[in-house]
Amino acid sequence: MQNHPETFNPIHDSLASWVERMAQHCGADQVQWCDGSQAEWDRLTDLLVQSGTFIRLNPTLHPNSFLARSNPSDTARVEDRTFVCSLREVDAGPTNNWRSPDAMRETLHEKFSGCMRGRTMYVVPFCMGPLESPLALVGVQLTDSPYVVVNMRIMSHMGSEVLKKLGSSGDYIPCMHSIGAPLAPGQADVPWPCNEEKYIVHFPESREVWSFGSGYGGNALLGKKCVALRIASAIARDAGWMAEHMLIMGLETPEGTKTYLTAAFPSACGKTNLAMIVPPESYRQLGWKTTLVGDDIAWLWPGKTGKLHAINPETGFFGVAPGTSWQSNAAAMQSMSQNTIFTNVALTDDGGVWWEGHSEPPAHLIDWTGLDWTSNCGRLAAHPNSRFTAPAGQCPNIDSHWQDPDGVPIDAIVFGGRRPTTMPLVFQAFDWTHGVFLGATQGSETTAAATGNVGTVRRDPMAMLPFCGYNMGDYLGHWLEMRKNIKRLPRIFHVNWFRKNSNGKFLWPGFRENLRVLEWIVLRCQGKIAGHETPIGWIPDWKSFSTEGLEGYNRELFDEAMSFRNEEWLAEITSQNDFFLKLYHSMPKELMCQRELFMARMA
Ligand code: GTP
Ligand code: SPV
Ligand code: MN
Numbered sequence: 001m002q003n004h005p006e007t008f009n010p011i012h013d014s015l016a017s018w019v020e021r022m023a024q025h026c027g028a029d030q031v032q033w034c035d036g037s038q039a040e041w042d043r044l045t046d047l048l049v050q051s052g053t054f055i056r057l058n059p060t061l062h063p064n065s066f067l068a069r070s071n072p073s074d075t076a077r078v079e080d081r082t083f084v085c086s087l088r089e090v091d092a093g094p095t096n097n098w099r100s101p102d103a104m105r106e107t108l109h110e111k112f113s114g115c116m117r118g119r120t121m122y123v124v125p126f127c128m129g130p131l132e133s134p135l136a137l138v139g140v141q142l143t144d145s146p147y148v149v150v151n152m153r154i155m156s157h158m159g160s161e162v163l164k165k166l167g168s169s170g171d172y173i174p175c176m177h178s179i180g181a182p183l184a185p186g187q188a189d190v191p192w193p194c195n196e197e198k199y200i201v202h203f204p205e206s207r208e209v210w211s212f213g214s215g216y217g218g219n220a221l222l223g224k225k226c227v228a229l230r231i232a233s234a235i236a237r238d239a240g241w242m243a244e245h246m247l248i249m250g251l252e253t254p255e256g257t258k259t260y261l262t263a264a265f266p267s268a269c270g271k272t273n274l275a276m277i278v279p280p281e282s283y284r285q286l287g288w289k290t291t292l293v294g295d296d297i298a299w300l301w302p303g304k305t306g307k308l309h310a311i312n313p314e315t316g317f318f319g320v321a322p323g324t325s326w327q328s329n330a331a332a333m334q335s336m337s338q339n340t341i342f343t344n345v346a347l348t349d350d351g352g353v354w355w356e357g358h359s360e361p362p363a364h365l366i367d368w369t370g371l372d373w374t375s376n377c378g379r380l381a382a383h384p385n386s387r388f389t390a391p392a393g394q395c396p397n398i399d400s401h402w403q404d405p406d407g408v409p410i411d412a413i414v415f416g417g418r419r420p421t422t423m424p425l426v427f428q429a430f431d432w433t434h435g436v437f438l439g440a441t442q443g444s445e446t447t448a449a450a451t452g453n454v455g456t457v458r459r460d461p462m463a464m465l466p467f468c469g470y471n472m473g474d475y476l477g478h479w480l481e482m483r484k485n486i487k488r489l490p491r492i493f494h495v496n497w498f499r500k501n502s503n504g505k506f507l508w509p510g511f512r513e514n515l516r517v518l519e520w521i522v523l524r525c526q527g528k529i530a531g532h533e534t535p536i537g538w539i540p541d542w543k544s545f546s547t548e549g550l551e552g553y554n555r556e557l558f559d560e561a562m563s564f565r566n567e568e569w570l571a572e573i574t575s576q577n578d579f580f581l582k583l584y585h586s587m588p589k590e591l592m593c594q595r596e597l598f599m600a601r602m603a
Contacts, residue, residue, distance in 0.1 A: 003031075003032060003033055011168060012163075012166055012167065012168050012169065012170070013168070013169075014169075015140060015166070015172065018140075018174060019031060019121075019123055019140075019142065022112075022121070022142050022176060023116075023121050023142075025109075025112060025113060026112050026113070026114065026115050026116035026117075026121060026142075026144070026178060027113075027114040027115070027116055027117040027182065028116040028117075028119060028120060028121035028144065029116075029117070029118060029119060029120060030120045030121070031120070031121050031122075031123060032120050032121070032122050032123065033122075033123045034122055034123060034124050034125070034149055034153075034158065034159055035159045035160045036153055036157075036158040036159015036160060036161070036162075037159065037160075040153075040159075041150060041153060044146045044149055044150050045064075045066060045150060047146055048066065048068075048146055048147060048150070049066070051189055051191070052189075052190075052191040053068055053146075053147055053191050053192060054066040054067065054068055054147075054341075055067045055068075055347065056351075057342075057351050057352065057353065058350055058351030058352055061350065061351060061352040062336075062337065062338060062340065062352065062353070063338040063339070064338055064339045065336075065338055065339065065340045065341070065342065066340075066341050066342070067342045067343075067345065067347055067353065068147060068191075068192070068341060068342070068343045068344075069191065069192065069343075069344060069368055069369065069370055070192045070194075070215065070216055070343060070344055071190075071192040071193075071194050072369060073194070073196060074192065074194045074214050074215060074216045074219075075216060075344060075383050075385055075451075076216065076217065076385045076448065076449060076450055076451045077200075077216075077217060077218045077219055077225070077267075077449065077450045077451070077466065078198050078200065078214065078219060078450075078451055079450050079451070079452065079466050080097070080451075080452070081097075081198040081199060081200055081213075082096075082097060082200040082201075082202075082466065083096075083097045083098070083099050083104060083199065083200065083201045083202065084096040084097065084098055084202050084204060084230065084469060084470070085098065085099050085100070085101040085104045085201060085202065085203050085204075086098070086101070086203075086204050086205060086470065087101060087205060090471065090585075090586075091204075091470055091471055091474075092204075092470065092471065093468075093470065093471030093472050093473060093474070093583075093586060094471075094472070094582050094583060094585075094586075095465055095468070095472045095582065095583070096468070096470075096471075096472075099201075101203060104201055107199070108176075108199065108201065108210050108212070111178075111180065111197075111199065111212050112176065112178060112210075112212065114182055115144070115178040115180050115181075115182055115212070116144040116178055116182060117182035117183060117184070118182055118183025118184065118185070118187065119144040119181075119182065119183060120144065120146075121142055121143070121144055122142070122143050122144070122145075122146065122148075122149045123140060123142055124140065124141040124142070124143060124148075124149055124152050124158060125138070125139075125140050125158065125159065125160075125162040125163045125166065125172070126138070126139050126140070126141060126152055126156040126157060126158045126162055126223050127139075127156060127157040127158075127161075127162045127165065128156055128157075128223050128227055128228045128232070128313035128314065129299065129311055129313040129405075130157075130311065130403045130404070130405045131157055131161060131162070131165055132405045133311055133405035133407075134405070135241065135299050135301065135311065135313075136313075136405075137173060137227060137228070137231075137232060137235070137313070138162060138165060138166055138170060138171065138172045138173070139172055139173040139174075139175045139209075139222065139223055139227050140172045140173075140174060140175065141175040141176075141177055141222050141223070142174075142175070142176055142177065143177040143178070143220075144177075144178050144179055145177070145179050145215045145220065147215055147341075148177065148215060148220050148221060150341065151220075151221050151318075151341060151389050152221055152223060154315070154316035154339075154341070154389050154390065154391050155221055155223060155224060155314055155315060155316040155318060155389065156223045156313075156314065156315055156316075157315060173207050173208065173209065173227055173231060174208050174209070175208075175209040175210075175211070175222040175223075175226065175227065176208075176209070176210045176211070177209075177210075177211045177212075177220060177222055178211075178212055178213075179193050179194050179195065179213065179214070179215045179220075180194065180195030180197070180198075180212050180213040181193035181194060181195055192215060193215070194213060194214055194215050194216075195212065195213035195214075196213070197212075197213050198212060198213035198214045198219065199211065199212040199213060200212075200214070200219050200226065202226060202230045202231060202469055204230070204231060204234035204469045204470055205234075207231055207234075207235070209222050209226040209227060209230075209231065211226065216343070217318060217343075217385075217387065218318075221318065223313075223314070224296070224297070224314065224318065225466075225467055228243065228297045228299075228313045228314065229243055229244075229245060229297060229464070229467035229468075229469070230467055230468070230469035231469055232299065232313070232469075233464070233467070233468050233469045233470065233475065234469040234470050236299070236478075237470060237474070237475070237478050240301070240302075240482075240485060241299060241300060241301035241302075242299070242300040242301070242308075242478070242479070242482060243297070243298075243299050244262065244264055244297070244298045244299070244300060244462060244463075244464065245264055245266075245296065245297060245462065245463040245464050245467050246262040246263055246264045246271070246294075246296075246297065246298035246310075246413075246463070247262065247263050247265075247271040247272070247274060247275035247292075247294055247295050247296065247298070248260065248261075248262050248275070248292075248293035248294040248298050248310045248311075248312055248408065248410075249261060249262075249263075249274065249275050249277070249290060249291065249292055249293060249399075250290065250291040250292075250293065250399050250408065251288070251289075251290055251291075251518055251522055252287075252288065252289040252290070252291075253287075253288065253522060254286045254287035254288060257526070259411045259412065259522045259525060259526075260293070260310065260408040260409060260410050260411060261410060261411060261412035261413065261414060261490075261518070261521065262298045262300070262310055262410055262412075262413050262414070263275075263413070263414035263415070263416065263495075264413070264414070264415050264416075264439065264442075264462050264463040264464070265415075265416050265417060265444070265463055266417050266418075266444040266447070266449075266460045266463045266465075267447055267449030267450060267463075267466075268320050268385070268447035268448060268449040269416070269417055269418050269444055269447065269463075269498075270416075270497060270510075271295055271296060272295040272296070272317060272319040272320065272329070272332060273323075273324075273328070273329050273332075273511060274514060275292045275293075275294065275295040276292055276295065276329055276331035276332050276335070276395065276397070277290050277331075277511075277512055277514060277515055277518070278290065278330055278331055278397070278512055279512065279515045280512050280513060280515060280549070282548070282549045283515055283519075288515065288519075289397075290397055290515070291397050291398065291399035291400075292331070292392075292395050292397055292398055292399060292402070293310065293311075293312050293399045293401065293402045293408055294310075294311075294312025294313075294314065294392075294402070295312075295317050295319065295392075296314065296317075296318070297312060297313055297314055298310045298311070298312060299311050299312075299313055299407075300407075300410065301407075302482075302485045302486050302487070303406065303407060303409060304406070305409045305488070306486070306487030306488040307409040307410055307411070307486070307487075307488045307490065308409070308410045308486055308489075308490055309406060309407035309408065309409055309410065310407045310408055310410050311404075311405070311407040311408075312392075312402060314392065315391065315392055315393070316389055316390060316391050316392050317332075317335060317336075317388065317389070317390050317392060317395075318387050318388075318389050319332060319336075319387060319388050319390070320385065320386075320387060320449070321342065321344075321345050321353075321355045321358075321382060321386045321387055321388055322355045322356045322357050322382055322384055322386060323355075323356070323357040324355070324357065324358070324388075325357055325358055325359060326359075328357070328511050329511070331395055331396055331397055332388075332395075334394065334395070334396050335390045335391075335392070335394045335395045335396075336388040336390040336394075337394070338394070339390070339391055339394065340388050340389060340390040340391075341388070341389040341390075342386070342387075342388050342389075343386060343387050343388075343389070344368040344382060344383035344385070344386035344387070345368060345381075345382040345383075345386045345388075346365040346366060346367050346368055346373060346381035346382050347365060347366040348362055348365055349362070349364055349365070354381060354382070355381065355382030355386055356380060356381065356382055356384075361375040361381070362375070363375055365381050367379060367380070367381045367382070368380075368381065368382050368383045368386060383448075384447075384448035384454075385447075385448040385449055410490045411490050411491065411522075411525045412490050412491050412492070412493060412521050412522075412525050413435065413439075413490050413491075413492050413493070414492075414493045414494070414495055414521065415435075415438055415439045415442045415462065415463075415492070415493070415494045415495075416442070416494055416495040416496055416497070417442055417443055417444025417445070417460060417463070417496070417498075418444045418445040418447070418496075418498040419443065419444065419445070419457070419496045419498055419499060420445070420498060420499065420500045421499065421500070421568055422499075422565070422568040422569065422571070422572050423494065423496035423499060424494075424496065424499070424536075424539055424561065424562045424563060424564060425495065425496060425497070425499065425507070425508050425517060425540075425561040425562055426493060426494070426495045426496075426517045426520060426521070426539075426540060426562075427493065427494055427531075427534070427536055427537040427538060427539045427540075427564075428491060428492070428493050428494075428521075428524055428531060428537050428538040429491075429492040429493065429494070429537050430537060430538075432480075432483045432489050432492065433480060433483070433590055433594060434492075434537070434594060435491075435492025435493075436476065436479045436480055436492075436590075436591065436594075437591050437594035437595070437598075438492065438494050438536075438537070439461060439462045439479070439492070440461045440462070440476050440479075440591055441459065441461070441576050441579065442459070442460055442461060442462065442463070442494070443457045443458060443459050443460060443575075444457065444458065444460050444463075445457055445498075446458055450466065457575075459576070459578075459579040461475075461476065462475075462479070471586050472583055472586070473583045473585065473586020473587045473588065474586055476583075476587065476588055476591060477586075477588045480588055480590055480591075490525075491521075491524060491525050493521050493524075494537070495514075495517055497510040497514060498510075499561055501560060507557060507560050507561040508561050509550065509553075513550060516545065516546050516547065516550075519546060520540050520544070520545050520546075523544075524538070529544040530544065531544070534564040535564070535569070535598060535601035535602045536564060536569065536598070539562055539564060540562060542555055542558055542559070545558070566602065569602060570602070573595070573598065573599060573602070576595070580592070580595065
């Protein structure tokens with residue numbers, strides 16, 4: 001049974017026959033074409049409430065909002081189950097899990113066979129990027145998860161308008177998704193069906209995505225990491241643009257000049273927080289303004305101003321909940337005030353939501369696993385990777401150009417990560433190539449955003465380690481290559497909000513005070529202030545970095561946060577060895593050379 005929407009006209013033959021074939025192969029009970037309408041959202045959210053996947057939140061506190069609790073085995077991206085299946089192994093490179101496409105296709109054929117029995121297969125046409133953007137990528141996700149459908153409606157342009165754009169023969173990226181939990185006749189469903197065995201598979205050459213076994217986040221909302229990063233990065237390499245794991249934001253100075261910047265931090269390292277930054281009160285009074293274009297993904301290309309231009313291919317946030325509060329990030333709180341899906345946070349007794357760092361812990365909650373929770377029970381109430389899915393248009397400081405197909409012109413690119421030692425609060429690269437070296441060797445403590453260890457430092461070039469759809473060495477080469485096509489190069493910086501003193505205390509207050517770092521970056525881009533030169537780049541001077549009004553802050557703390565320590569950097573350069581060895585065969589010579597130059601400056 002199928003419901004072809006009237007707007008699906010003229011018929012796109014190859015799409016229709018693919019849908020038909022997949023529905024057959026997966027054994028779906030029904031096929032439902034999604035139009036992206038409010039009525040469809042209402043119907044699906046009602047269905048999700050009935051089936052127990054969703055709990056409707058108190059409509060006075062959070063209108064039209066829901067809580068989902070996932071299976072405890074399905075709470076984050078599964079990097080060790082993520083595959084890049086290029087024809088040649090060398091094209092996936094040493095940092096990706098490679099499988100031969102033929103072998104993988106065989107496995108997938110078997111896994112998907114009958115996997116949707118007893119379920120509806122939804123056809124989700126989506127577009128990443130403004131519909132009129134020349135970079136826009138259309139995908140069609142087939143999924144047996146209505147949870148995924150409603151999330152996709154927030155995260156992308158979804159439904160009839162996309163089918164219209166496709167017309168009768170437009171190109172689309174096929175995205176096949178199943179939670180891998182068929183129902184036998186009469187078998188009762190569970191609130192979060194999924195499969196213990198997961199496959200997140202990319203075919204970068206034929207531009208396809210196949211995802212099996214998970215309903216969570218980047219594993220299942222295939223427009224995000226799979227299409228807008230892994231597949232898009234491969235497309236971008238061929239077409240001379242860049243798909244990056246970056247926030248995009250604007251900063252307006254009291255004089256009225258506006259500077260846009262992007263920042264690449266690894267997962268759960270503060271992109272959403274920085275993208276939504278609200279200036280401290282004293283800055284607001286002076287006239288500083290901030291705007292948000294995107295919080296997770298940026299597509300960049302040499303634009304008509306001669307600068308790199310950036311668009312955010314997404315239309316929503318899939319943001320980390322823990323640590324978000326009215327104090328730390330009011331714009332995020334506002335963004336998720338309604339029309340929001342919360343996943344794996346705690347439920348309050350009055351039908352609201354709570355997580356660690358939200359506010360004073362209430363006496364009683366239902367935790368993310370559905371159990372009673374009291375403030376002295378010793379368990380976390382929310383999963384560390386619990387998230388909110390919220391429409392970007394609800395962000396109070398959304399930039400007026402956030403859906404502009406021309407994007408916004410970028411003046412600065414910022415790299416960074418969680419580094420308890422070594423990395424100063426901020427420094428500036430000498431030039432593009434040196435900046436690419438800094439991004440390439442960027443490291444961070446791992447976080448709960450991916451399954452596995454939390455807290456060990458790993459190299460995460462440009463925060464793209466889990467998201468690059470081809471050989472990482474070639475990707476770094478593409479960055480170097482881009483320089484030739486950009487007339488007005490952005491300046492490149494490195495930041496670290498997470499440096500600690502010997503007692504384990506953060507050396508920088510972070511959050512909205514990060515605006516002071518952005519101020520230094522903007523003034524550097526405008527050539528208005530000097531920094532002092534160190535072997536790693538330019539570092540701010542006490543006198544040209546504003547700490548005015550920062551209570552309890554002093555020169556000593558500043559010097560510690562900004563310090564360049566030879567012994568730490570000797571250890572750093574040694575710890576980069578493994579990374580250079582791993583990429584030995586594809587690492588661009590220029591970056592090897594940067595490493596030599598750096599060691600020479602140190603000596
Ligand atoms: P993904 O969505 O996973 O790509 O992550 P993201 O980079 O958007 O992460 P997000 O902004 O949600 O980061 C959340 C975590 O970073 C929370 O634990 C915050 O408390 C922490 N964080 C963000 N900004 C700061 C800061 O300035 N200082 C400190 N100390 N922690 C911060
Ligand atoms: C990340 O892990 O970088 C995310 C969340 O943005 S997810 O969409 O689950 O990948
Ligand atoms: Mn991310």
